[in-house]
Every structure is written in C-alpha cells, then in structure tokens.
Amino acid sequence: MGDSTSVMGHWVNHSYAPASDGGVMESLNPLDDSVFAKVAEGTPEDIDKAVQAAHEAFGSYKDSSTNEREAWLCKAAELLEQRREEFIRLLMEEGGSTRKKATFETNKSISFIRAAVGMVRHVSGKTLPSDYPGRISMTWRSPRGVVAVITPFNVPLIKASRLCANALATGCTVVLLPSEEHPVISLKFAELLKDAGFPAGTINVVTGNGYNIGDSLTAHPLVKAVSFTGSTVVGKHIQKLCAEHNKHVTLELGGKNxxxxxxxxxxxxxxxxxxxxxxxxxxxxxxxxxxxxxxxxxxxxxxxxxxxxxxxxxxxxxxxxxxxxxxxxxxxxxxxxxxxxxxxxxxxxxxxxxxxxxxxxxxxxxxxxxxxxxxxxxxxxxxxxxxxxxxxxxxxxxxxxxxxxxxxxxxxxxxxxxxxxxxxxxxxxxxxxxNSPSITDEAHVPFGGVGDSGFGREGTEADLEAFTELKWVTIQA
Incomplete structure (x- = not known):
C-alpha cells in the first residue's frame, strides 16, 4: 500500500468505520520497518459495535439456505483465486513473507474455503433408538451464534480463511480480531467476503492491540464461541475468561516440535x-x-x-x-x-x-x-x-x-x-x-495439540462441533 496518510477503519456491517476515539495505529513492513498502512486502533466500544452487528445479522443468517451459503463460499474461493496476486503482495509487504511462502499461503487459503463448502450440508444430526415405544428420538445441530476469531501475524490469511469460512458455513457470524502486526490483509479478506455475497454483519473486523481490546471480545456476553491462535500465555488467559463465561473455546498455541x-x-x-x-x-x-x-x-x-x-x-x-x-x-x-x-x-x-x-x-x-x-x-x-x-x-x-x-x-x-x-x-x-516434515496441514484434518500447545482442534469436522450446539429432540406418537 505504502500510503502513510489515509487510514483504514474497522470493517463493520460491510463498511469501514473509524475508531470510536479516533485512534490510529501503524502497520509496518518488517523488511525495513517503514509504514505500510495506518489502521483504526480499536476500543472496547468498537468491539461492542462489531459484536452487536454480528449478533443482529445472526438473527437472519442462521436461517440462510444451504444453497446460499454454498454459493457465497464458492464465490469467495473464486474471488480469492482471481485476486491471488493482491493477497500475495499483502503477505509479502505487510508480513515479510517470501513469494514462495505467500503463494503457498494464498493457495492453501483457497483450498480451505472450498473445503468449507462441504461443511454446509454436514450441519446435521441423526436419529437415535429410544427406550419408549412410539417415540422418535433425534439430534440436530444449530449454529452457536457470534464467533470470535483471533488470528496471528504469521499465517493471517490461512487462519482467517479457515476459521471464518468454517464458522460461516455452519450459520454463525464472525468478529475477527487480527494481529496488530498484520491487520490489513484481514480487512481486505472481509471486503472479499462482501463481494462474494455474504450479508452485512456476517463478517466484521476490528483492528487494534489485542492486549487492550481482546478481553472485551472474548468476554462479550453475545460471543458464544472463541477460536484463538497465538502464544501460550495469552491462550491460557483466554481459556480462563471463557471458562468463567461458559463459552466454547479452541486454542492453537505454541510448539517446540x-x-x-x-x-x-x-x-x-x-x-x-x-x-x-x-x-x-x-x-x-x-x-x-x-x-x-x-x-x-x-x-x-x-x-x-x-x-x-x-x-x-x-x-x-x-x-x-x-x-x-x-x-x-x-x-x-x-x-x-x-x-x-x-x-x-x-x-x-x-x-x-x-x-x-x-x-x-x-x-x-x-x-x-x-x-x-x-x-x-x-x-x-x-x-x-x-x-x-x-x-x-x-x-x-x-x-x-x-x-x-x-x-x-x-x-x-x-x-x-x-x-x-x-x-x-x-x-x-x-x-x-x-517421513514428512512437522510443518504440515490440510483443510479437513484435526489440527491442534496438547499441553501448552492448545485445547481442542481446528478443521472442517472439528469446527462443525466447535461452532454448533447439539440439540436432542423427541416426538411421542
């Protein structure tokens, strides 16, 4: 980008909005620490506005048809493929990726969105035997609601594409808090999802320092699930907050592999x-x-x-x-x-x-x-x-x-x-x-670790459970 004068706002309800207090922070090109872009520096009030927007959108989005969600996800993958070079350059100039790594990440992100398409028709339950004659016993899955997605600087597009697409596939809406060291690519990804047809409020992005506003997001009463990727210290703090508020949480943390x-x-x-x-x-x-x-x-x-x-x-x-x-x-x-x-x-x-x-x-x-x-x-x-x-x-x-x-x-x-x-x-x-490296990932696998490396798993099958509630229903004849 290289424009040190204009400021990118938060992405809320399909439009950019400045920070509530006018705060601005710089995103630096790590190659020489020059200013790559200026973005809004979020406040707890900004977090609340984004969550409220996501919650309001959830009221109707949860009832969107499988055809609609499949079409929007397919279009998102198609657009990312068309705009591949734009996102490769963002990864290089904002995050210091080499072309080889940036190309790998962009291609992997396209595959993650395409894999999420298959999730749409797997938000399902099953029939169960019953102890009582004439009773029909069944389960079904319902989207949890607003999902908080907190992404790291190292693979911001991979994490945004996987976690946002998977949440949207299940009928949830999203508030994304990207790393303060790599925020612009998440804003551009949210724009892409708008262009793909996702309704306003389904994807929202608040930029800022997670140390200052992260708790406002994870502890917000309207946030029903949290998916965090980052350091073990911060992950354990988020886990405590989620435990206090009885929220589902997935943590993908550090490693010494x-x-x-x-x-x-x-x-x-x-x-x-x-x-x-x-x-x-x-x-x-x-x-x-x-x-x-x-x-x-x-x-x-x-x-x-x-x-x-x-x-x-x-x-x-x-x-x-x-x-x-x-x-x-x-x-x-x-x-x-x-x-x-x-x-x-x-x-x-x-x-x-x-x-x-x-x-x-x-x-x-x-x-x-x-x-x-x-x-x-x-x-x-x-x-x-x-x-x-x-x-x-x-x-x-x-x-x-x-x-x-x-x-x-x-x-x-x-x-x-x-x-x-x-x-x-x-x-x-x-x-x-x-006989292959530890640095391996695929869209559908259960990705995650144990101990200080995390809690729960990411992936299409794992996220079906992470982003939905299982409900038991009976009908007595």
Missing part, C-alpha cells in the same frame, strides 16, 4: 524435511521442527550436509522464488531471536550455520551442543533457529522428545514402520508425521 531421524532413514529426504520443517517463513510457525534428534551413527554426516544446505538458503529479494529467509516480524520478536542465539553462544553452544543478521533478517541458524541451561533448549524461539542433538537409543530419544510442556506436532524419518508407529503412539503431540 521434535523431529527424530533414525540411522535407517533416507538421509536426503531427512535433510529436506529438517530444512522445510524449521525455515519456512523464517521459523515463524507453531509447527516448526525446532528440535532435531539424529542417531549418532549418522549424526556427523547429517550435520555436515544440513549445515551446508542451511548456509545456502537464499536471503535475497522477497520476490525471488529462491529466497527462503525473510525478515522477522517485529523488533520485539527480533530481540527474542537474538537473545536465544547469544545465550546459546555464551553458554558454549556451537553455531554450525548462521547466527548473523542482515538488517531485520536472521540467517538460518543451526545450533549444536545445546544444553538445558540455554533458553533455546525449552523456549519457543519463533525464528530461524534449530537445535540438533545426537542420540543412541530410541527409548532415550522418546524421553527427550517428550521432555517439553508443548505437544503440537512431531515427525520421524525411518524405514522401520513398526518403529515409526511406536513413535506415533508414544509421542505426546496432537499430530505426528512419518
């Missing part, structure tokens, strides 16, 4: 999986493989190849398809990444690759000899930093892999299917991938 490479693994594929598993979007992904465990028999060879490949990862123009590493989103996050690297170096870790910076970009970094007293050992770095550990015994590596409060995604490379299944059963994670 293990990748295990056995001595019988295909080394080339394992290296490729370890590269993609951590360095996509410069490590800013909850499902990144930030811990890599390699059998000692192949550890020296793996490190040699891995460090060489990682050292060659492109840090050029974001438009270049060969560029893999883009900028870290904000100064606060850059300081976290720097602290983890410097702390590891000061305490004796070996830097096999990277460790240096070019502007706001951290080179892909491989740490060896990481010990438990280092921040990178347990904390989520959320940057292009990976720790590689040798191991001798499968049982030992299982204990090490499970030695974390997180439990989102895990992966293993091996030719032994029996061992792979033993790993899949024993690892404490919500998702396990055999």
């Amino acid at each position: 293990p990748l295990v490479i056995m001595n019988d693994a295909n080394l080339q594929k394992a290296v490729e999986g370890a590269v993609r598993g951590i360095f996509m979007h410069q490590g800013q992904a909850c499902v990144s493989s930030s811990r890599v465990y390699v059998h000692r028999d192949i550890y020296p060879k793996f490190v040699e190849i891995y460090a060489k490949v990682v050292s060659g990862l492109g840090m050029g123009d974001l438009d270049d398809p060969e560029t893999i590493i883009g900028p870290i989103i904000s100064d606060r996050q850059r300081q976290r990444v720097k602290r983890h690297i410097e702390d590891a170096r000061d305490k004796g870790a070996t830097i096999a690759a990277g460790g240096n910076w070019e502007g706001n970009r951290c080179a892909a970094t491989v740490l060896l000899d990481v010990t438990s007293d280092m921040a990178a050992f347990r904390e989520e770095t959320f940057g292009p930093v990976v720790s590689v550990y040798p191991f001798d015994d499968f049982d030992d590596v299982m204990r090490e892999a499970n030695d974390t409060s997180y439990g989102l995604s895990a992966a293993i490379y091996t030719s032994d299917i029996e061992l792979a299944m033993k790993y899949a059963k024993g690892i404490e994670a919500g998702m396990v991938h055999i």
Whole structure:
C-alpha cells in the first residue's frame, strides 16, 4: 500500500468505520520497518459495535439456505483465486513473507474455503433408538451464534480463511480480531467476503492491540464461541475468561516440535524435511521442527550436509522464488531471536550455520551442543533457529522428545514402520508425521495439540462441533 496518510477503519456491517476515539495505529513492513498502512486502533466500544452487528445479522443468517451459503463460499474461493496476486503482495509487504511462502499461503487459503463448502450440508444430526415405544428420538445441530476469531501475524490469511469460512458455513457470524502486526490483509479478506455475497454483519473486523481490546471480545456476553491462535500465555488467559463465561473455546498455541531421524532413514529426504520443517517463513510457525534428534551413527554426516544446505538458503529479494529467509516480524520478536542465539553462544553452544543478521533478517541458524541451561533448549524461539542433538537409543530419544510442556506436532524419518508407529503412539503431540516434515496441514484434518500447545482442534469436522450446539429432540406418537 505504502500510503502513510489515509487510514483504514474497522470493517463493520460491510463498511469501514473509524475508531470510536479516533485512534490510529501503524502497520509496518518488517523488511525495513517503514509504514505500510495506518489502521483504526480499536476500543472496547468498537468491539461492542462489531459484536452487536454480528449478533443482529445472526438473527437472519442462521436461517440462510444451504444453497446460499454454498454459493457465497464458492464465490469467495473464486474471488480469492482471481485476486491471488493482491493477497500475495499483502503477505509479502505487510508480513515479510517470501513469494514462495505467500503463494503457498494464498493457495492453501483457497483450498480451505472450498473445503468449507462441504461443511454446509454436514450441519446435521441423526436419529437415535429410544427406550419408549412410539417415540422418535433425534439430534440436530444449530449454529452457536457470534464467533470470535483471533488470528496471528504469521499465517493471517490461512487462519482467517479457515476459521471464518468454517464458522460461516455452519450459520454463525464472525468478529475477527487480527494481529496488530498484520491487520490489513484481514480487512481486505472481509471486503472479499462482501463481494462474494455474504450479508452485512456476517463478517466484521476490528483492528487494534489485542492486549487492550481482546478481553472485551472474548468476554462479550453475545460471543458464544472463541477460536484463538497465538502464544501460550495469552491462550491460557483466554481459556480462563471463557471458562468463567461458559463459552466454547479452541486454542492453537505454541510448539517446540521434535523431529527424530533414525540411522535407517533416507538421509536426503531427512535433510529436506529438517530444512522445510524449521525455515519456512523464517521459523515463524507453531509447527516448526525446532528440535532435531539424529542417531549418532549418522549424526556427523547429517550435520555436515544440513549445515551446508542451511548456509545456502537464499536471503535475497522477497520476490525471488529462491529466497527462503525473510525478515522477522517485529523488533520485539527480533530481540527474542537474538537473545536465544547469544545465550546459546555464551553458554558454549556451537553455531554450525548462521547466527548473523542482515538488517531485520536472521540467517538460518543451526545450533549444536545445546544444553538445558540455554533458553533455546525449552523456549519457543519463533525464528530461524534449530537445535540438533545426537542420540543412541530410541527409548532415550522418546524421553527427550517428550521432555517439553508443548505437544503440537512431531515427525520421524525411518524405514522401520513398526518403529515409526511406536513413535506415533508414544509421542505426546496432537499430530505426528512419518517421513514428512512437522510443518504440515490440510483443510479437513484435526489440527491442534496438547499441553501448552492448545485445547481442542481446528478443521472442517472439528469446527462443525466447535461452532454448533447439539440439540436432542423427541416426538411421542
């Protein structure tokens, strides 16, 4: 965009509206911290207006026909495909995505909307046997009402497309609170849904700092379900609020995901999986493989190849398809990444690759000899930093892999299917991938984790339950 004078307002009832107090905040291009856009900085009053609009729209939208919702979702996918380049550029210029990542995210978002079309006719119940003669016993699903969707900076279009489309497919309406570091793309996505035919008030977006206005949204009495993606600390706070108000909540939080490479693994594929598993979007992904465990028999060879490949990862123009590493989103996050690297170096870790910076970009970094007293050992770095550990015994590596409060995604490379299944059963994670990277997702799968990685699951089937209430009905003949 690059216009530092105009201000984008909140999106409420199919039109832009300024903040109630006139507040404005800046969205920065993380490549050089220049002002990408100015948007309204929301207040609790703005949140209330958006929720009220969504609640009013729900009164009629819940009774919209399956044909209508299918048509609107199909049109939304079609429009996103037509406007693909616009959204790719937004991901690059507002969020620091490389073209490769931005293209992947946009294409994935199109598939998520198309998958939501199939949900429309699966908002259904079933007949049940009854203890009483002549009684017809049945269940049906009804949309919960207003859904609060809170999205992160790293995959804002993926999360908005999946969660908003799934909620709309069930007959719910939405208030979306995007990350303050990547708000414009959510406003443009809401505009796209208007153009697709969704009625006014069904999709609303309030921009602002979640620290200041998030509680006004999650605790609002008219919000009936909350879907949050973000940090574990904030997620636990939201979970407490939802518990106090008896709301359904889905949390997709952080990860410290293990990748295990056995001595019988295909080394080339394992290296490729370890590269993609951590360095996509410069490590800013909850499902990144930030811990890599390699059998000692192949550890020296793996490190040699891995460090060489990682050292060659492109840090050029974001438009270049060969560029893999883009900028870290904000100064606060850059300081976290720097602290983890410097702390590891000061305490004796070996830097096999990277460790240096070019502007706001951290080179892909491989740490060896990481010990438990280092921040990178347990904390989520959320940057292009990976720790590689040798191991001798499968049982030992299982204990090490499970030695974390997180439990989102895990992966293993091996030719032994029996061992792979033993790993899949024993690892404490919500998702396990055999001979493929931990950074994997599809529209219909139950996406989510355990422990500090989340609560509940996302996906077409999971969101049918998250966004609807199950009602039991009987008819006595």
